[in-house]
Amino acid sequence: MKLRTFILLGSCLITFALGGLAAYFSQRLESTQSVDAAIVKNLQQELATMQTEVDTLLPKLQRSSTLPPRGRRFAFFVFDAQQLVSWTDNGFVPSPASVAEPFTLKMLISGNGDYLARKWKVNDTKFLVGVIPLYRKFSITNNYLEPWWNLRIFPSANITLLEPGAASGTSICVEDQCPFRVNFQEQVPLRDPVKAAAILLLSISIVLFVALFYVQLERLPYAEGAFLLLYGFLIGLRFVMIRLNFPDALYASSLFDPKVFASSTLNASLGDLLINELALLLLCVFAFNNYQKFKSYHFMYQRKVIAWLLSVVAGLGVLFAALFPFVVIQTINNNSSIVIDISQSLQFDRLRSMATLAVLLAGACSFLFGHTFLRLLIGDGNRLRVLGAFTLSASIFALINSSTEQPYLSSLVLGTCYFLIVYVLKLYVSLRRLGFATFSYLFISIFFLSANGAYAIHYFTRQEKIASQFKFAENFLVDRDYFGEYLLRETALKIADDAFIQSRINVPFLSRDIVRQKIRQVFLPSYFNKYDVEIFLFNSRGEPLDNQSASTLSQVIGIYDQDAFRTDYDRVYFVTSPAKDVTQKYLVLVPIKRANSLLGHVMLDLSLKKLIPDNVYPELLVDNRTQQFYHTQDISYAVFSDTTILFSSGKFNYDAAFYRDWLGNPDLYRKSISADGFTHVAQEYQNNRLAVVSSQQQPVMLTLANFSFLLVLGLVIILLLLLSLGIANYVQGEKIYFSARIQLLLNMAFFLPLILVSVSTLNLTNRSTQNQLMEEYQERAETVSSQLSAQLDRYVNGNSENASTFGQQLRELAQLTNLDANVFNTKGELLATSQELIFENNLMSRYINADALRKIKEGNRVVIETERVGKLEYFVSYAPLKAPLSGKLIGILGIPFFQSASSLERVQINLVANILNIFSLIFIVLVMLSYFVSRWLTFPLKFITQSLQRTSLTKTNQPLTWKADDEIGLMVKEYNQMLFKLSESKAELEQTQRETAWREIAQQVAHEIKNPLTPMKLTLQQLERGIGSGTNTPEKTGKAVSTLLTQVDTLNDIASSFSTFAKMPQPVIQRLELVSLVRRTVVLHHSSGDVQFETPLREAYVQGDEQLLGRTFSNLILNAFQAARPGYSLQVRINLTQTPEGYQLAFQDNGKGIAPTVAERIFLSHFTTKKSGSGLGLAIAKQAIEHMRGKIWFETKVGEGTTFFILLPPSGGIAQGETEKSLPAV
Structure with missing residues (x-):
């Protein structure tokens, strides 16, 4: 044990020291020169790789201008006579003008990034250009478009690329050319495997430290104190990690990024949530393994009020354990954009995988915690108290969650069903040894956890969808189109700068329809296909030019140029009270100028159509700020005036399927109404109009998919766990049930x-x-x-x-x-x-x-x-x-x-x-x-x-009958033959045993009789000599007679004991209750001394002879009283516990103990250390216990006392309130 402790401690210190050194070196900031050198080195490697590919291309380009198909690492372009004739990649294509001049290396700057070009001459008119992307940027940021740096070249993104002629920055030179310069936004830390090594080593040291602390805690005699110490230790460890910002301080990762997930200071990131769950899992494992060692656990059930209180708390623990995975899913859903729902996406990136792992860890904690509290709730097995306390716990659980507005119904219903099934079927005792009940218990646990998790995913996905419908109604239908306003501003700027419009808007003799046509075709993106667009043109004085309306510009401005219609963008107006059949209306005024000279005005009038066509606007063009308004393909909506539909759009048929009575239901405006596979919400706005937004409900098949997915993951974990436990048991020599x-x-x-x-x-x-x-x-x-x-x-x-x-x-x-x-x-x-x-x-x-x-x-x-x-x-x-x-x-x-x-x-x-x-x-x-x-x-x-x-x-053994002629039949046949041989051997054995028994009895009788005969002979010889010499006195004669009578009594006792042994009946083996038998035996000896009986069991059934066991228990108690030390008050403590092998009784005294020379013969017949007694008591006890297929042994220390142990196998029944080994020890 000490060796293992030293190994853990040494490994912990070594890994911590190495990790600390690695962390120190990983945070060392590079000098500008070292970063420059790293960039130059990487760039040289890239150019060398490119040159290798070019060496294979140039001979082919001598004969043809066509480049081979794609599949190369770099993009290549062939120019002939200053015209692009062939290319391998169309992501970025350099213009002929940008590569026309002679150069070897050149940085090309474009609207979507910076590139490094290298040029090779093929012949007098033809040349090849290879391009290495340095940095990609996008004017739009969304899930698909993010800035990108070529990390093959640059060690960090904290760099700004500059042109070679820039005044600032450091030149990057290769092959005697300096194509660009770099400027460091801040000092750049090293980007090498040292960081990964530091995090790995420090993490290993933390794990070893926790393991070392855990091992030491299990040696403590008080399990309650050890649990509290472990809790405090883990809280302190997490506090230190949070204060030091480990591991995020060493390496920035999305796993520890609060922008991705953050719910509290303790759960500041998804990685922190996982670490906290691992700490909680360790606490659950400790409680799962050691709760039966809690002394307060046994003490509490000796007092009725405390037992009821503990049972209610345990019932709450079972229900809150069922709620825990639900809360974890709720936390991830409400505090991040990570999708757990398998029906929404099949792509599992690192974040989604870690989120799924967090859900699985929550399920593991729920099972361990729930099992522990379930065992505490069962306690001594009082069924009335168990069911009553759980009912009270369910009521308190519902009250607490209702007051905090926490969804709890599924956890309450499923947790109650789970408890009743496990309690009624007594599956909680199946962890003692691998068997079908073990798998059943784990499978039922996974089943209910998966059901609750699937409901949580469905519930919060539905709530999120309803919230998006309300937001759609409020921001897209009822209020304003913010993304459209942004696009209108961009469109207005492009129209104002267009030279063609500037040249044609005020020409009197040419048709201005071409101006309107160009605005529609070129400048208005397809996003506005859902709007009816009218284009009005005005001259510099504001007079209409070929317009359908005769209104002047000043009249329009007089109506709309006021605060009620203005937006965040200049000259873009939102009309708050449009026509009856229009839900949104925008006006955009575009002044057309050239050289500060006003040429005219363009006015765009956009009215949202009654019917919106399917939006095919590419997702690439949707910025993150407006994506919530874009993903509306599965949404239908209608605008009502009172109960009349003004217009509708989408798959849902509002005329036939939407009941007008719903418009008066408050739930439609606050929560939602679900019917016929659709969910409806509504929002009221001005002019007594309201918008109803509907979305199709998720099919049951997709809802069940989450349940199935979680169930499959749980089954994989169960099978792997059982397989590993089975292998471990096999290695340890413990057999698994067939x-x-x-x-x-x-x-x-x-x-x-x-x-x-x-x-x-x-x-x-x-x-x-x-x-x-x-x-x-x-x-x-x-x-x-x-x-x-x-x-x-x-x-x-x-x-x-x-x-x-x-x-x-x-x-x-x-x-x-x-x-x-x-x-x-x-x-x-x-x-x-x-x-x-x-x-x-x-x-x-x-x-x-x-x-x-x-x-x-x-x-x-x-x-x-x-x-x-x-x-x-x-x-x-x-x-x-x-x-x-x-x-x-x-x-x-x-x-x-x-x-x-x-x-x-x-x-x-x-x-x-x-x-x-x-x-x-x-x-x-x-x-x-x-x-x-x-x-x-x-x-x-x-x-x-x-x-x-x-x-x-x-007894007479009956042969077996098996009709089938299979392997079992062959076994039965062999068994019957064995019985025949056994009957023959039994007769011979009985004869041999009879003869052996007579010899042993004769020898024992001779030995026992010889002991009193010797003093009798000596006494008679003394009497004989006294009679012969006449020296006998009445006093001597009386003393001799007294001695003879004493020895005769001894012979009588010996004869009686042998007679009793001979008359001892065969044990009657039957099912008996052990707890009550021990209590009755203890009551018989209360008057003889201090005898106490303790057990956490309410009932324990074994197969045995009640009279023999009672005599055995009495004999052990009397032996203990007779072994008292002089001057000490003797105490006898009897304890009954449940072990994987059966029920174990311990008879412990504080007497003088048994000497080693005597201990070897303590169970031999007729061996005794007392002045009186036959020495048959322990021999008979051993024979009786072994006949009941039990064991008896003892442990002793001279001067401190002796403990006799009796182990009896259970009688098929399960003890109430029994304990079992922890799962890892199965």
Whole structure:
């Protein structure tokens, strides 16, 4: 034990010292020169790798200008005669002008980042450019678009890139050239494995320190004090970690980022939540292993009032343990954007995996804590008190949670059902040894925990969805379109700066429709497709120019240029009281100036349409600030005036399915109303109008998927745990029940094939679904391309007016087909697009995917390529556009399916949900089936075991009957043959035993009689001599006679003891209750001395002879009284406890003890240390106990006392209030 302590302590100190050194060096700040050197070194390695690829390309480019297909690490571009002719990547394409001048290395600065270009000459007109991305930036920030640094080159993001001619910063020079400079925003710490080593070593030292402390605590005699010390130790440790900001101070990680998750000071991040749960788990394990050692636990049940109070507290502990995983899910859902719901996404990044781990840890804590309190609640087994106290606990639990507005109903119902099942079936005692009951107990626990967790996920997901509906009604329908206001401001700035509009707005002899057309086609993004847009033009004096309305600009300004209509953006007005059939209305005034000279005005009038088409606005263009207003594809809404529908949009039929009575229900405006698979909320606003927002409820299949997912995770943990415990027991020599082995193997036999079949089905279905999507994309690309070919042909052969018409036709077709579309010329350059903002925001270059261009030119009908912008991966379907008459390739249509990844994931989610639900259902059925299978398989063994138990040498043994001619039949046949041989051997053995017994008895009788005969002979010889010499006096004669009579009494006692031994009946083995028997025996000896009996058990049933056990207990108590030390008050303490082997009785005294020379013969017949007695008491006791298949032994210390132990196996019944070993010790 000491060696293990020293090893733990030494390992802890060593790892802590090494971790501290690593932490010190990891935080050492680099000098500017060392960072520069690291950047230069990394850049040289990148350029060397690029040169290796170029060495394979240059010989090919001598013969052809076409680059090989993608698949290379770097992007390459071939220019010939200052024209781009070939490229490998279209994420960023350098312009010919930026690479025209002679250079070797050059930094290219673009709207979407900074790049390093290297140039190689191929021939006099052709050259190759390779590009290394240094830094990527985006004007929009969302889940897909985040700033990116090339960490292969830069050791940190705390760097600013500058042009080589900048006045500040440090030059980065390679190959005698300095393409850029860097400026450090702050000192840069080292980015190397030292940080990881520091965190790992310090974490190991903390774990070792906790393990060392835990081992020391288990040696303490008082379990209550040890538990409190462990609690205080963990609180102190967490306080130190929080104060030192460990491990976040060493390495910034999203796991310990409060921006990702933070619920309190203690749970300042998701990582802190996990650490706190691990600390709580350690406390639960300690309580689980040691609660039966709590002295107060046994003391409390000796007092009725305290027992009731403890039972109520324990019942509350069971229910709050059931609530704990619910609260953890609630905490994660309310304080982060992490999605736990399996029906929303199948992507498991690190944060989501850690959140799922937090839920599993909460379940483990719930089980251990709940089991401990359940055992405390059961206590001494008083059923009335247990059920009454739990009912009172449930009432208090409901009252507490109601007062704090904490959702609790599912935890209360499921926790109560769980308690009743475990209590009635007595599954709580199944952890003593691995068996079917053990698996059943764990499975039922996982079942109820999974059900409560799935309900929590469903409940909070639904609440979040309802909140988003209210927010949609308030901010998007009822109030203002903040994202639209932002886009209108951006649109107004672009219109004001457009040279074409400046030149055409005030020309009297030209049509101004082309100005309106350009504004619609170029400047108004498709986000405003849901608005009816009117464009009004005014001259510099504010007079209308070809407008449908005769209102002047001054009249418009007079109406709307006031505080009630102004927004956060200048000249963007929100009309708060629009027309009856319009829910939102915006006016935008754009002054058109050139060189500070006012040329005219453009006014945009936008009214929200009655019907909003499906929004195909790319997710790439939605900023985080406005994403909540964008994801509305599954939402329907209607605007009512009283009970009349002004207009509606979406899948829900408000005319037929929305009952007008709901409009008077207050729940519609405060909570929600659910009916017919939809959830409805409403918001009132001005002009007696109200908006009703509806969303479809989650299908039951997807709700059950969360239950199945948690159940499967729990089953995996159970099977791994049982397997590891089984291996550990096997290594330690402890055998597992045969039925448990069958159960475990059957479960594994079911579980593994189900997993393999499920994974295979998922892969096959996923592949089939992907193929179907590909076919759909091909068909849609072909359909659109057939409609665009003639229009593109007119554009290619026409003029600029035709170009404008083609762009408008492309946008109208894209809107009609609910698609985005890009058209490229035969060189791969963009001609027209329906999503100009994607290119204006530099999210994509204006060049086609190189592989698609090559395949289309090779004659492929449709090409589907996977492309990526930021983190968004999507499919693009390319189709050739050919001239209707000649069939010549005149362009290429590209249709990006930005929702392709999410569409595929939705199909996968439905598939996974079905597989998980079917898997769980089948497994539950197979678990029940395996129970009957294991009983069927083990019945022959139980049958034979019962027969073997009846086999006796003293009674007639009946042969077994087994009709089947199988392996069991062969065993029965061998058993019957054994019985025949046993009967023959029994007769011979009886004869031999009889002869041996007579010899032993004769020898013992001779020995016992010889002892008193010797003094009798001596006395008679003295009398004889006295008679002969005449010296006998009456006094001497009387003394001699007295001596003779004493020895005769001794001979009589010996004869009586042998007679009693001979007449001792055969033990009558039957089921008896041990606690009451011991109490009766103790009562008989209360008058003889200080005898006390203690036990936590209320009842304990064994198989034995009540009279023999009573005499044995009395004999041990009397022996203890006779072993008292002179001058000391003798005390006898009797204790009855439950062990994995059975019931153990301990008879402890504080007498003089047993000498080592005597201890070896203490159970021999007729051996005694007393002046009187036959020495048969302990021999008879040992024989009787062993006949009952028990054990008896003793421990003694001379001068301190002796303890006799009796171990009796249980009689099939379960003791009330018994304890069991902890699960790890099974």
